[in-house]
Amino acid sequence: MATKKLYENFSKTLIEEVHKWGCMKQTGVSLRYMLDFGLVPSDRNMIIAAQFLHKELPIRIARRAIELESLPYGLSEKPAVLKVRDWYLDSFRDLRSFPDIKSINDEREFTQMIKLIKVRHNNVVPAMALGVQQLKKTLDPKLEYEDLDEIQQFLDRFYMSRIGIRMLIGQHVAVHDPNTPPNCIGIIHAKMSPTQVAKDASEDARSVCLREYGSAPDINIYGDPSFTFPYVPAHLHLMVFELVKNSLRAVQEQYMNTDKIAPPIRIIVADGEEDVTIKISDEGGGIARSGLPSIFTYLYSTAINPLSDQSDISDDIVTMAGYGYGIPISRLYARYFGGDLQIISMEGYGTDAYLHLSRLGDSQEPLP
Structure with missing residues (x-):
């Protein structure tokens, strides 16, 4: 059922591309790196940062979208989880259809787009919580929570990844804000x-x-x-x-x-x-x-x-x-x-x- 739903909203090519990008290596950044990089928000630095996000965000988002397809106990089929998965696939599609970033104008348009992606994902945590509740209603009450360890570990990975995605987008968007308080570099x-x-x-x-x-x-x-x-x-x-x-x-x-x-x-x-x-x-x-x-x-x-x-x-x-x-x-x-x-x-x-x-x-x- 889940796979059918998947192909209804999204093209086969997109799904194949998600799987291709989900296999690529993620690149982590440190707080110090983000701080140093944001210190000089020159056009050149902004373009380099946007080019990095243009490649990095689809990898991270694809990995989560793939994981959302194959959760244990039928969690993937719960309506709230399907909704979250659609948000991730929409965001992947937006990022992949955005052309290469070559100028400061490209960078500004890209920044507007990732701002919208962040808003789209605002309610991921309550939606996943709702999905877990929808699942709990259908589970055998005798099932021990230890048995659900797989879901626990998935949610840890999923939410940790979400913190990273929101940090990268939030930092990039905030560096543009002329009203940043003193001593703040982005967020x-x-x-x-x-x-x-x-x-x-x-x-x-x-x-x-x-x-x-x-x-x-x-x-x-x-x-x-x-x-x-x-x-x-x-x-x-x-x-x-x-x-x-x-x-x-x-x-x-x-x-x-x-x-x-x-x-x-x-x-x-x-x-x-x-x-x-x-x-x-x-x-x-x-x-x-x-x-x-x-x-x-x-x-x-x-x-x-x-x-x-x-x-x-x-x-x-x-x-x-x-x-x-x-x-x-x-x-x-x-x-x-x-x-x-x-x-x-x-x-x-x-x-x-x-x-x-x-x-x-x-x-x-x-x-x-």
């Missing part, structure tokens, strides 16, 4: 203060908590606000927001119906030689040791997908529980630039999340 901030970003992200998370519960625990941040290093503030904001949101929820639910005062959440920003580490500690009762592995899976969430079965997939729904992808996706963002996310819990007391960010900026993108 990379050469002098980002992790303490300031943690403060902004935790305030955002706290306002979501206030909106949902009517009250929210305090958040205390310890760290030198004047300390800076090069990183992508949007990535850090997303990770801290997710972790703090989880801590707020745990503490809030632990203390909601008691007359005790909810203990504050503590955020510590440490500046090491190799890593900047942000530790987020709560006293929200912790997670049982047996439950820890499941916080990194995409199949576990007890939260209702805010999309449920709506056909209209919108990206800006932030609920306290989301669709349960905050933690595994935050770990991918951390790993994308050579960092990591670890969660250590004391059942009956609370949880500590350690967010490690590599300061060296030299690690190559992990290419799934």
Whole structure:
């Protein structure tokens, strides 16, 4: 059935080309490379960057499109997943039908096109989440989540690749923006203060908590606000927001119906030689040791997908529980630039999340 659908919307030649490009080697870039390259946004550099993307993006997109065709347990046939696969094939076709980039005008047109591709893919995560939910409805409830490890690994690869594609497009588009804040090269901030970003992200998370519960625990941040290093503030904001949101929820639910005062959440920003580490500690009762592995899976969430079965997939729904992808996706963002996310819990007391960010900026993108 899936193959039939595939050929209905797309020509056989296109599908053959996707398979050809999907076999080519991907080229990873480092944060430092993107930073250095964006420092001099001369016409020549912009053309070179666009030529690189013109060849690199179709390879990465083709690989994902091929993987979307052959997922286990019939996940490929789920309507939401078919929709995602069509977005990938459309984007591949757009990139491949764009002529070679020879002048700055070509480069500008190319930049407009990849901007549209990024928008087309805005809702990939909620759509895949919906596909997984559609799948879970049809699976044998006795199936252990360990048995679904193949899907878990696929989603890790798929989302990691998506972070890379969005980073490359986002960086190229942002270098053109005349209103870039000082010290920003594209979406990379050469002098980002992790303490300031943690403060902004935790305030955002706290306002979501206030909106949902009517009250929210305090958040205390310890760290030198004047300390800076090069990183992508949007990535850090997303990770801290997710972790703090989880801590707020745990503490809030632990203390909601008691007359005790909810203990504050503590955020510590440490500046090491190799890593900047942000530790987020709560006293929200912790997670049982047996439950820890499941916080990194995409199949576990007890939260209702805010999309449920709506056909209209919108990206800006932030609920306290989301669709349960905050933690595994935050770990991918951390790993994308050579960092990591670890969660250590004391059942009956609370949880500590350690967010490690590599300061060296030299690690190559992990290419799934």
